[in-house]
Amino acid sequence: MIRNILSLASNRDQAYQLALNSQDAADLVIVNADDPSAMVSWNELRQVFPETRVVLAAATPVFESDYVCIKRPLIASQLHSILALGAEAKAPTPKPQKYEVLRKSFLFRHLATGHLEKIAALARVLTLPAQHVVFEKADAGEEMLVVLSGRLKISVANREGREIVLGTLGPGEIFGEIAMLDGCGRSATAITLTPCELLGIHRKDFMPFLEQNPRAAVDLITVLALRLRLNTEQLAELITEEDVLR
Numbered sequence: 001m002i003r004n005i006l007s008l009a010s011n012r013d014q015a016y017q018l019a020l021n022s023q024d025a026a027d028l029v030i031v032n033a034d035d036p037s038a039m040v041s042w043n044e045l046r047q048v049f050p051e052t053r054v055v056l057a058a059a060t061p062v063f064e065s066d067y068v069c070i071k072r073p074l075i076a077s078q079l080h081s082i083l084a085l086g087a088e089a090k091a092p093t094p095k096p097q098k099y100e101v102l103r104k105s106f107l108f109r110h111l112a113t114g115h116l117e118k119i120a121a122l123a124r125v126l127t128l129p130a131q132h133v134v135f136e137k138a139d140a141g142e143e144m145l146v147v148l149s150g151r152l153k154i155s156v157a158n159r160e161g162r163e164i165v166l167g168t169l170g171p172g173e174i175f176g177e178i179a180m181l182d183g184c185g186r187s188a189t190a191i192t193l194t195p196c197e198l199l200g201i202h203r204k205d206f207m208p209f210l211e212q213n214p215r216a217a218v219d220l221i222t223v224l225a226l227r228l229r230l231n232t233e234q235l236a237e238l239i240t241e242e243d244v245l246r
Contacts, residue, residue, distance in 0.1 A: 039132075058071070059071070102146065107223050133191050139186045145190075146173070153167070157189075177220070
């Protein structure tokens with residue numbers, strides 16, 4: 001299908017060649033955003049080729065992204081403006097999304113621009129479809145994640161196996177920080193509710209950063225204290241609810 005699209009979209013001034021090997025560099029990558037395995041492969045590929053132009057194709061491309069989003073099924077006409085036929089190809093202008101989200105987040109709001117740029121440079125971006133399990137309770141985890149776009153839920157299961165939603169998160173909010181800090185397993189399960197872009201910050205990069213930036217360490221303690229307070233209040237409500245059911 002992609003072969004046919006590219007043959008139709010090509011003209012005598014510019015032609016497009018299909019890369020068959022995932023290790024080959026490409027000028028443009030078209031990713032099926034509805035396919036979790038395709039998104040996993042793309043997240044791995046862009047660590048090797050970070051400058052590659054990307055098009056995310058989805059049945060309902062409603063989420064904001066640093067990348068161009070088009071509707072599936074793909075047709076040649078959708079690609080004309082993206083491929084810039086008959087003219088010099090232009091990469092999409094990147095949004096200042098990473099910096100802006102980090103700047104507005106509770107944890108990083110006091111940091112200087114240089115520090116935010118350093119964190120963004122150290123981090124990796126994950127693009128995930130809806131209903132994707134980011135991690136499950138007890139999974140090993142060395143990354144803290146910041147929501148760039150989309151929404152996800154954090155939950156645990158009670159003794160009867162019933163899901164208890166601890167909260168939903170949106171842009172600027174942080175999760176996975178507990179396992180990242182103590183190096184132990186995840187304390188809850190995280191599942192995307194909508195297509196999401198997440199910024200992953202690894203323990204080996206973040207711990208030295210905290211040592212050099214004590215204000216960020218203080219803010220992180222405040223975030224953890226607030227999270228603990230909210231979880232305690234929610235636990236009290238759940239205990240009351242169980243008593244009523246009895």
